[in-house]
Amino acid sequence: MPRILDESYRVAWGDLCYFKENAPTILISCLIGPLLYLVAFGYGIGSGMESGIDGYIRFIIPGVISMATLSATFSFISSKILIQKLFYASFDELMLCPIRPSSVVLGKTLVGILRGICSCAIILAIGVLISPGIKVTAFLFLLVFISSLTFSLLGILAGLLAKKHNSLTVFSSLVIVPMTFFCGTIFDVSNVPAILGYAIYALPLTHPTEAIRAVMLDLPIPWLSVAAICVYCILFFVLDYCIIKRRSF
Numbered sequence: 001m002p003r004i005l006d007e008s009y010r011v012a013w014g015d016l017c018y019f020k021e022n023a024p025t026i027l028i029s030c031l032i033g034p035l036l037y038l039v040a041f042g043y044g045i046g047s048g049m050e051s052g053i054d055g056y057i058r059f060i061i062p063g064v065i066s067m068a069t070l071s072a073t074f075s076f077i078s079s080k081i082l083i084q085k086l087f088y089a090s091f092d093e094l095m096l097c098p099i100r101p102s103s104v105v106l107g108k109t110l111v112g113i114l115r116g117i118c119s120c121a122i123i124l125a126i127g128v129l130i131s132p133g134i135k136v137t138a139f140l141f142l143l144v145f146i147s148s149l150t151f152s153l154l155g156i157l158a159g160l161l162a163k164k165h166n167s168l169t170v171f172s173s174l175v176i177v178p179m180t181f182f183c184g185t186i187f188d189v190s191n192v193p194a195i196l197g198y199a200i201y202a203l204p205l206t207h208p209t210e211a212i213r214a215v216m217l218d219l220p221i222p223w224l225s226v227a228a229i230c231v232y233c234i235l236f237f238v239l240d241y242c243i244i245k246r247r248s249f
Contacts, residue, residue, distance in 0.1 A: 004106065007099045011107025015080070019111050023118075030072040030119040034064045038123070041186050061127040061134060062213035063185030065120045069147035070205055072119040073112035074155040074176060081108065081159025082168055085249065101244040105237060109152035116148025117141070134216045143215065146229055147208040153236035154204065160240065160249040179205040184213075204232045 019026060041060055084091040094104065127134055162168040183189075183205035189197060200206050207225035214221050243249050 004100065004103050007103030008107040008110065011094065011099065011104055012110035015108070015111035016114070019114060026076075026115060027118055027122065030068065030115055031122060033071050034068045034119070034123055035126075037067065037186065038064045038126075058131045058133060058217065059188075059213070060186055061123075061131060062216045063209050065123050065127070065144065065216075066147065066183075066205060066209040066212050067180060067185045068119045068123055069116045069144060069208060070151045070176065070179065072115040073148050073151040074158070075172070076115060077108065077112045077152050077155030078159040078162070078168055078172075081156055082162050082165065085159070086164070091249075095244070095247065101241050104244055105153070105156060105240045108156050109149055112152030112155060113145065113148045116151070117144055120144045120148075135218045137215060139221075140212065140215045143208060143211050143226070143229070146233060147212075150204060150208075150229060150233040150236060153233060153240055156240045157236055157243070160243045179203050184209045204229075207232070 038057075038060060041056075081091065084094075124136065124140075128136065158168060158171050162171065182200050183203050184200070185205070189200050189206065189210075192200065207222075207228040210222050210225040211229065213219070
């Protein structure tokens with residue numbers, strides 16, 4: 001285990017240095033989208049809700065935090081992997097080093113996890129200010145950590161499978177953008193038709209949204225969603241590991 005941690009840190013070192021030098025710019029770029037959703041939907045659509053602006057904002061803040069775990073991790077990780085593969089060949093050079101595939105996977109997720117946690121912490125601070133009734137617990141940060149790890153692993157998978165930039169753009173358009181809107185971040189999934197509901201619950205972002213909202217609104221924790229997050233996390237890790245192990249990228 002200490003060797004894996006040491007190797008993972010060495011893999012992540014360059015990305016962590018980049019994050020350190022460009023932290024303000026990175027965090028602003030991560031926050032723009034989620035904060036726009038919070039303002040536009042919370043104060044725009046919320047004014048027409050029966051529960052009023054306050055009730056809808058309280059509902060949407062967990063969704064925005066869940067959305068931030070995706071927006072802060074996937075695009076950065078996937079595009080960085082693709083650029084390192086196609087333009088700098090630095091990923092191929094990394095494969096020549098005596099480093100375990102698991103260390104490569106974990107190392108590439110570290111900066112994504114850091115981006116996700118920092119972004120969510122800022123949004124959470126804003127959420128507490130505008131809606132003091134929301135609940136903040138250690139379990140909430142654990143969910144944010146697991147969600148950030150999961151979508152970082154998904155970013156690695158997309159970056160490894162993409163052969164050119166257009167492929168990554170198509171994947172984002174077909175998978176990431178629909179998840180942003182349809183995974184319960186801005187509306188209650190239970191209100192959609194049953195067939196559409198099954199499709200929504202098959203998407204990875206739905207389960208962090210459900211779990212984070214339950215914790216923040218002090219509702220019963222959906223343990224099936226928590227288990228689903230862990231399953232997706234393990235699945236993406238195994239796929240990343242196998243692709244790197246077989247050099248099939």
